[in-house]
Amino acid sequence: MESERRKLSGREKDEAAIRLLGRLQEQLYSSDASSRRRAAFHLSWMQEDGLEILKSALLGNFPATTKNAATYGLRKMRGRMKKMALGILKQGLKHRDSSTMEVCRNALQLLGEDVPEKSVLQRQAVKSLRIREIPKKKSRLRGRISARRTRG
Numbered sequence: 001m002e003s004e005r006r007k008l009s010g011r012e013k014d015e016a017a018i019r020l021l022g023r024l025q026e027q028l029y030s031s032d033a034s035s036r037r038r039a040a041f042h043l044s045w046m047q048e049d050g051l052e053i054l055k056s057a058l059l060g061n062f063p064a065t066t067k068n069a070a071t072y073g074l075r076k077m078r079g080r081m082k083k084m085a086l087g088i089l090k091q092g093l094k095h096r097d098s099s100t101m102e103v104c105r106n107a108l109q110l111l112g113e114d115v116p117e118k119s120v121l122q123r124q125a126v127k128s129l130r131i132r133e134i135p136k137k138k139s140r141l142r143g144r145i146s147a148r149r150t151r152g
Contacts, residue, residue: 021046025053028073029066036066040073044081051081055088064099071107086113 024046027039043050050073057070071092077085092104093115108115 017049021049021053024050028053028057028069029062033065033069036069037072040069041076044073044076044078047081051077051084051088054085058088058092058100058104059095061097064103067100067103071103075107075111086111 021043024039024043027035028043030036030039040054043053046053054070054073058067058074071089074085074089086108089104089107089111090113092100093108095101095104105115
């Protein structure tokens with residue numbers, strides 16, 4: 001006798017998909033390189049949901065190993081999500097985190113994209129973080145000093 005598989009309803013499918021996405025996300029943040037890479041590959045087949053998880057792993061505050069696995073998953077995107085994945089990798093070039101910039105630059109080079117030099121990318125990132133000195137207001141200070149001299 002063959003075992004019959006029960007067909008899942010729409011709600012059960014959604015719950016199963018949520019559990020699968022959660023498990024893959026945990027594996028993406030794992031310390032095991034093989035499971036990270038495998039999870040990133042599986043997420044690349046998950047269309048929008050997988051793209052969002054990979055994007056948050058790449059642009060979030062995670063170790064470079066996780067970011068590297070996320071770029072692997074983004075490189076493996078197929079179909080209509082390929083262009084969006086390329087956009088995320090190019091967005092990572094402008095990120096302020098140096099490990100994110102480096103990982104995205106390497107991934108785009110592997111895809112055969114034209115990537116600006118490393119120094120140009122760093123200058124663009126540093127340009128937005130430049131600290132300016134705010135000049136002191138001298139008029140208030142002068143007014144207080146002159147008022148003290150006339151009183152005394």
